[in-house]
Amino acid sequence: MAFFLARRLLYLVPVLIAVSLLTFSISSLLPGDLAMTILADQATPENLAALRADMGLDQPIWKRYFIWLGHMLQGDFGRSFRTGQTVLQALVERLPVSIELMLLAQLGALSIGVPLAIICAVRSGGPFDRFMTGTAFAMLSVPTFLSAILLIYLFAVELRWLPATGYVPFAEDPLGNLRFMVLPAMTLALAEWPGIMRILRSDMIATLQEDYISLAKAKGLKPARILFVHALKPSSLTLVTITGINIGRLIGGALIVETIFALPGIGRLLVGAILTRDLVILQGVVLLVAAGFVIVNFIVDMLYAVLDPRIRHGHA
Amino acid sequence: MKAAIRSRTFAPIFHVAVFGLALIASPASAQKQGGTITVGLELDIPGFDPLKVGVYDTAALSASSAIFETLTYLDANGKAQPRLAVSWEPSEDFKMWTFKLRPGVKFHDGTPFNAEAYKANFDRQKDPANKCRCAFYIAGTKSVEAPDELTLVYNLTDPSVNFPSLVSYASQNSAVHSPTAWKTKGDDYNRNPVGTGPYVLKSWTAGDRLVLEKNPNYWDKDKIYLDRIVLKPLPDAQSRFASLQSGEVDLVWDDEFSADNIERAKKDSKLTVHSYTGSGATVTAFNTKVPPLDDVRVRRALVMSLDRKKMSQALTNGLAKPASNPYGDGSWVKCKDDGALPYDIEKAKALIKDYGKPVEFKKLFTATPRGRAAGQVEQQLWKLVGANMEMEQVDQATFPARGFTRQFQVIGWRIVDLADPDVQMYANFHTGSPANLAQYSNPELDGLLQKARTTADTDKRIDLYCQITRLINKEAIWYWTFQNTYYAISTAKIKGLPKMYSGVIDVSRTWKE
Numbered sequence: 001m002a003f004f005l006a007r008r009l010l011y012l013v014p015v016l017i018a019v020s021l022l023t024f025s026i027s028s029l030l031p032g033d034l035a036m037t038i039l040a041d042q043a044t045p046e047n048l049a050a051l052r053a054d055m056g057l058d059q060p061i062w063k064r065y066f067i068w069l070g071h072m073l074q075g076d077f078g079r080s081f082r083t084g085q086t087v088l089q090a091l092v093e094r095l096p097v098s099i100e101l102m103l104l105a106q107l108g109a110l111s112i113g114v115p116l117a118i119i120c121a122v123r124s125g126g127p128f129d130r131f132m133t134g135t136a137f138a139m140l141s142v143p144t145f146l147s148a149i150l151l152i153y154l155f156a157v158e159l160r161w162l163p164a165t166g167y168v169p170f171a172e173d174p175l176g177n178l179r180f181m182v183l184p185a186m187t188l189a190l191a192e193w194p195g196i197m198r199i200l201r202s203d204m205i206a207t208l209q210e211d212y213i214s215l216a217k218a219k220g221l222k223p224a225r226i227l228f229v230h231a232l233k234p235s236s237l238t239l240v241t242i243t244g245i246n247i248g249r250l251i252g253g254a255l256i257v258e259t260i261f262a263l264p265g266i267g268r269l270l271v272g273a274i275l276t277r278d279l280v281i282l283q284g285v286v287l288l289v290a291a292g293f294v295i296v297n298f299i300v301d302m303l304y305a306v307l308d309p310r311i312r313h314g315h316a
Numbered sequence: 317m318k319a320a321i322r323s324r325t326f327a328p329i330f331h332v333a334v335f336g337l338a339l340i341a342s343p344a345s346a347q348k349q350g351g352t353i354t355v356g357l358e359l360d361i362p363g364f365d366p367l368k369v370g371v372y373d374t375a376a377l378s379a380s381s382a383i384f385e386t387l388t389y390l391d392a393n394g395k396a397q398p399r400l401a402v403s404w405e406p407s408e409d410f411k412m413w414t415f416k417l418r419p420g421v422k423f424h425d426g427t428p429f430n431a432e433a434y435k436a437n438f439d440r441q442k443d444p445a446n447k448c449r450c451a452f453y454i455a456g457t458k459s460v461e462a463p464d465e466l467t468l469v470y471n472l473t474d475p476s477v478n479f480p481s482l483v484s485y486a487s488q489n490s491a492v493h494s495p496t497a498w499k500t501k502g503d504d505y506n507r508n509p510v511g512t513g514p515y516v517l518k519s520w521t522a523g524d525r526l527v528l529e530k531n532p533n534y535w536d537k538d539k540i541y542l543d544r545i546v547l548k549p550l551p552d553a554q555s556r557f558a559s560l561q562s563g564e565v566d567l568v569w570d571d572e573f574s575a576d577n578i579e580r581a582k583k584d585s586k587l588t589v590h591s592y593t594g595s596g597a598t599v600t601a602f603n604t605k606v607p608p609l610d611d612v613r614v615r616r617a618l619v620m621s622l623d624r625k626k627m628s629q630a631l632t633n634g635l636a637k638p639a640s641n642p643y644g645d646g647s648w649v650k651c652k653d654d655g656a657l658p659y660d661i662e663k664a665k666a667l668i669k670d671y672g673k674p675v676e677f678k679k680l681f682t683a684t685p686r687g688r689a690a691g692q693v694e695q696q697l698w699k700l701v702g703a704n705m706e707m708e709q710v711d712q713a714t715f716p717a718r719g720f721t722r723q724f725q726v727i728g729w730r731i732v733d734l735a736d737p738d739v740q741m742y743a744n745f746h747t748g749s750p751a752n753l754a755q756y757s758n759p760e761l762d763g764l765l766q767k768a769r770t771t772a773d774t775d776k777r778i779d780l781y782c783q784i785t786r787l788i789n790k791e792a793i794w795y796w797t798f799q800n801t802y803y804a805i806s807t808a809k810i811k812g813l814p815k816m817y818s819g820v821i822d823v824s825r826t827w828k829e
Contacts, residue, residue, distance in 0.1 A: 272360050
């Protein structure tokens with residue numbers, strides 16, 4: 001197990017280097033000149049040259065990358081030239097909102113997807129199964145921005161059960177916080193549950209045909225016990241992977257959902273940084289979020305090993 | 317009121333009824349104290365330190381007009397009225413303006429407001445070492461002097477006959493900050509602004525809400541009704557409107573590009589649509605130094621092939637008002653004849669034929685859905701007369717720089733709503749000015765512009781500005797598409813919203829019924 005862990009940790013190094021390289025080059029290659037952006041109507045050639053020299057933009061790109069990486073490794077993520085906030089300050093303010101949103105969305109998606117998958121798997125090929133597989137397919141093709149607006153119109157404007165936009169921190173008003181979070185989380189969950197259901201359903205159908213399930217049935221175990229204890233755990237391997245990878249999709253979805261519902265999370269921060277060419281915030285936040293994503297998937301890999309002994313013993 | 321007065325002449329038995337009627341009819345008694353207004357704006361406010369943010373956008377201006385104050389403000393007729401200044405006097409040549417300041421005003425942190433504090437604000441923005449983008453907008457002021465505690469002297473590079481009306485809204489340059497606050501807070505000042513205004517910053521959660529509370533020591537507090545102002549960035553137009561309908565916000569910013577929402581709100585008795593057509597316009601400049609736009613026939617043909625009504629219909633459901641000069645309905649400059657070229661496809665075709673060579677060029681648009689839509693409409697209209705325009709979309713952040721460095725053939729621009737046309741007209745059309753995008757030079761035009769800024773008499777100035785627009789329209793170096801119209805939608809309970817001069821939504825003197 002220790003060897004497995006060490007090997008996996010070692011893998012992280014090249015991945016993180018690649019992430020930093022990508023982050024830096026993508027944001028540096030964005031159309032538009034940073035110096036021009038900052039100077040705007042004062043972009044005389046002299047001013048531009050002076051600012052470029054001041055910000056080190058006249059250096060070759062590889063040199064800028066190493067200087068930037070050096071700052072990052074020392075924990076200096078920089079300060080926005082627009083707001084004067086440091087990347088870490090901005091992240092600390094925004095991250096809890098996005099994490100809560102993603103957790104709730106994932107929880108919502110699982111609590112819709114998992115039970116439906118089990119029911120469908122048990123009666124696979126039946127009318128409910130066929131109906132649900134069709135529905136899941138349809139739901140997969142509904143874009144987030146559409147479902148968000150539909151949910152707002154139904155629950156906020158027509159029924160007035162939930163607020164359309166806004167946010168209040170959990171610490172300030174836990175119940176209020178949840179009320180604000182329901183619709184955005186539901187929007188994301190609506191896009192996520194079909195994937196979860198489809199994966200778990202097909203894995204479970206396969207598992208239910210294994211010999212040991214027949215044996216368990218023959219032993220006269222209760223169907224519920226067979227389903228939840230004997231079948232669910234071995235069928236959930238792919239699901240765990242999907243859940244990890246989903247975090248990436250959720251971050252992408254958060255860009256849209258946080259904008260529509262006006263949640264002050266990472267997504268909004270990134271959209272704002274892109275629109276205003278706030279490269280310091282953009283690079284710093286993308287790097288940290290990507291690193292977080294890599295680490296979450298590392299943890300998911302570890303969970304794999306917990307779920308399947310063959311992996312941790314290096315046979316797989 | 318008329319009914320009430322007439323009733324009083326009848327017998328006293330009507331007394332009670334009359335009293336009741338008078339209450340209903342009198343608007344003064346309706347200004348209710350207390351309550352909170354929640355405003356939904358489009359953008360996150362980056363901050364308030366001019367050195368950091370450079371320019372205030374619409375969202376920042378809503379906040380700054382509650383936190384800060386300016387020397388003057390514009391009344392409902394567009395005339396400058398005293399605020400931090402109590403009176404003013406120009407020199408004979410209109411190059412020096414002396415303001416007498418209001419005594420006894422204090423910033424929220426207790427620092428006294430005086431000429432010295434005002435001068436410190438100006439000097440900080442002007443200081444080349446601070447490299448403030450905001451310095452561009454005060455290039456026309458040489459210096460600000462503080463001869464005594466309550467006297468402020470503006471020294472201008474050029475004459476300005478209407479100067480007090482140009483320092484009338486809480487822009488990055490005109491809002492007065494507490495010098496103590498920016499000195500002690502340093503980098504953090506940007507998000508902890510301190511002014512003299514009727515509201516004090518209470519809390520600010522980035523990306524979520526900015527909460528302002530009534531300033532108990534405000535010098536004019538009798539005219540301030542609401543206890544609290546909450547400003548929220550709601551970037552999505554649909555959910556912003558939905559938040560108004562569902563009652564989470566009381567007032568939202570909007571524009572004619574979400575015409576559907578404005579139309580729906582007009583029909584809803586629970587909502588009020590506030591709109592103001594100011595001066596200025598959305599405009600386009602031709603780079604007259606590059607072919608085919610160096611030929612006046614091409615430029616005229618391009619202008620004459622644009623059907624503004626059709627464009628307004630296609631882009632804004634007909635809400636946007638066509639413009640034929642740079643002044644607009646909100647300006648005091650009204651021309652009987654502005655020399656606008658007529659919409660005439662046949663004439664345009666003939667002009668292009670006369671030119672003889674193919675008319676192909678690129679026009680710059682912002683890389684937004686709106687920019688693309690506007691571009692497509694013009695592309696179609698120009699194709700009808702045989703001109704091929706290729707759209708080039710550039711992101712908003714680099715757009716102005718492309719203009720100022722002349723890297724364009726045709727560029728979309730805006731003349732913003734200011735109380736006096738001089739600043740922008742002079743900058744946009746005088747030979748050699750950095751903002752002279754068309755790179756057009758004409759001694760006659762220069763002479764008119766110079767005369768218009770040094771003439772005190774309003775009627776004479778109007779005449780001069782009409783001559784100017786006739787000349788520009790004739791030469792077709794710029795054209796005007798739509799007038800600047802600003803929108804806000806609120807619940808019907810919100811009263812007292814002033815005219816949205818320069819597009820500023822100032823809720824600091826509103827009340828809630």
